[in-house]
Amino acid sequence: MPKSLRFYFAICVMLFVTASCSINASKQTVGETARILVSETRNSYLARIDTGARVTSIHATNIRVNDGLAEKKDNVGKQISFMTENESQQQSEVTTTIVEVAKIRNAQGVEYRYVVDLNLLWTDSNKTIRVNLRDRSAMTYKLLIGRNWLADDFIVDVNKSEGVIE
Amino acid sequence: MLNTKLSNNAGIKGFVFTLFSLLFITVSHSATAPLVCKDISQLKIIGELEYVSVMPENLRQKARIDTGAQTSSIGIVDSIFFERDGKKWVQFNVKDHIKNRIIKFERPLKRIVKIKRHQAEATERPVVELKIKLGQMELVREFSLADRSQFKYPILIGRNVLNNKFLVNVGQKFSSSQIKEYEQ
Numbered sequence: 001m002p003k004s005l006r007f008y009f010a011i012c013v014m015l016f017v018t019a020s021c022s023i024n025a026s027k028q029t030v031g032e033t034a035r036i037l038v039s040e041t042r043n044s045y046l047a048r049i050d051t052g053a054r055v056t057s058i059h060a061t062n063i064r065v066n067d068g069l070a071e072k073k074d075n076v077g078k079q080i081s082f083m084t085e086n087e088s089q090q091q092s093e094v095t096t097t098i099v100e101v102a103k104i105r106n107a108q109g110v111e112y113r114y115v116v117d118l119n120l121l122w123t124d125s126n127k128t129i130r131v132n133l134r135d136r137s138a139m140t141y142k143l144l145i146g147r148n149w150l151a152d153d154f155i156v157d158v159n160k161s162e163g164v165i166e
Numbered sequence: 167m168l169n170t171k172l173s174n175n176a177g178i179k180g181f182v183f184t185l186f187s188l189l190f191i192t193v194s195h196s197a198t199a200p201l202v203c204k205d206i207s208q209l210k211i212i213g214e215l216e217y218v219s220v221m222p223e224n225l226r227q228k229a230r231i232d233t234g235a236q237t238s239s240i241g242i243v244d245s246i247f248f249e250r251d252g253k254k255w256v257q258f259n260v261k262d263h264i265k266n267r268i269i270k271f272e273r274p275l276k277r278i279v280k281i282k283r284h285q286a287e288a289t290e291r292p293v294v295e296l297k298i299k300l301g302q303m304e305l306v307r308e309f310s311l312a313d314r315s316q317f318k319y320p321i322l323i324g325r326n327v328l329n330n331k332f333l334v335n336v337g338q339k340f341s342s343s344q345i346k347e348y349e350q
Contacts, residue, residue, distance in 0.1 A: 050234030051214055051334050108286050147336045156233045156334040158325045
């Protein structure tokens with residue numbers, strides 16, 4: 001009896017392995033870059049997929065807050081307008097609501113950025129996520145995809161790419 | 167063979183059940199295998215944070231897995247260049263955050279890399295080759311020597327390590343070390 005019990009236990013383990021395999025199967029792989037449509041801008045962006053970044057970030061200039069106060073934190077909930085453009089200089093203006101102000105820590109110190117909700121479309125994925133606004137003029141990729149977009153849905157395979165900007 | 171100690175009737179029941187189970191496993195495996203198991207055998211899935219050991223000094227540190235970085239880097243306390251057999255070498259000290267000690271490294275200088283920084287002047291970093299262990303895999307890859315004192319994790323694993331070896335699943339952490347401990 002213990003022998004056969006052990007055998008069925010082994011079967012259960014194998015079934016568990018199979019099940020965990022299929023959990024990963026439900027995750028799509030995305031490359032080191034991906035062409036993502038940002039609904040609010042009506043433009044697609046060649047985005048850098050960055051597991052080192054917690055939150056997604058988009059290029060924004062000429063940021064104006066309706067009835068804006070000097071302290072960024074006091075503007076949460078207000079309307080914000082900004083200009084953005086993709087890597088092919090296709091511009092658009094977006095007006096939406098500030099959902100929070102994020103404290104970003106990098107090698108140069110601390111900075112505060114406005115955060116908005118944007119709708120990102122890629123293959124059959126349709127997600128509305130938090131995106132912080134930053135002047136990315138000096139940077140190659142105008143959309144940086146962080147872990148808040150990847151979470152639960154995607155596995156990153158850096159051997160794949162949907163385009164590289166030289 | 168399994169059911170020798172059981173009565174005939176129970177033996178047959180057990181046999182049928184075993185057959186059925188095996189059939190189920192085969193069917194379910196063939197359904198999922200083409201989707202992932204192929205990937206798993208070639209590329210190992212790791213999380214957003216993993217333990218990485220630098221060999222042969224065996225310095226084990228937490229590392230941030232960063233698909234946004236081309237070259238991997240390691241945080242150093244200080245570094246100096248010196249000459250050995252007519253070649254440029256670099257000696258550098260790394261803080262072991264886990265065992266709270268300083269470990270001295272000496273490696274030939276591979277090259278100097280220029281780092282573009284936002285809102286700051288460009289900086290230069292020495293690059294050396296390091297043999298690292300991530301999970302069960304040992305690799306020799308280029309690492310730039312950086313001041314990472316502002317960062318939480320002393321090692322940054324970039325695309326030069328991930329390429330053709332690993333897939334990154336940001337939902338998980340320190341998975342490679344768990345597998346290792348389980349196997350030991």
